[in-house]
Amino acid sequence: MTATATSRPTGVILIAILNIIGGIIMLIIGPPLAFAGTIIPFVLQSIPEQQRQNLTSGYIDLSQVPPSLVGAGILALGWILMAIGIFSFIAAYGLLKGRSSAWKLTVIVSIISIAVNAISIATGNMSSIVNIIIGGIIYYYLHRLHVKEYFGRMSADR
Secondary structure, eight states: OOOOOGGGOHHHHHHHHHHHHHHHHHHHHHHHHHHHHHHHHHHHHSOHHHHHHHOOTEEOTTTTTTHHHHHHHHHHHHHHHHHHHHHHHHHHHHHHHHHHHHHHHHHHHHHHHHHHHHHHHHTTTTHHHHHHHHHHHHOOOOHHHHHHHHHSOOOOTO
């Protein structure tokens, strides 16, 4: 079955919109993080050693980590977020066009999301349960007969 705009399930449109929104957010957050990763080593090196010992944020103590390593980690995070943002737009396009590869990718991402958020709950972040529910709903929805037919994963004769 070839995908057409008239046969596109509404839920697929909603999932694609979620991908687009997520992509926009990643592309808004990523560049400032990448920039911060380039300047943080210089800022941290300018702070006297004794004051650097007081740099803690919640559970993380960065006082013993070399400033260049902190900067590299933040820089990498920024680039990773930008790549995920671009990837989200590609996935949304594939979903809207009924590409089987976009279906597979979205199923894999929802499974990974459920697993990562389950680990997050195990570490005490109870708000991750919302993400598990969303991931579960997406996974379930993508396995509905009419959705699988749209993506060419199952014949309409069945």
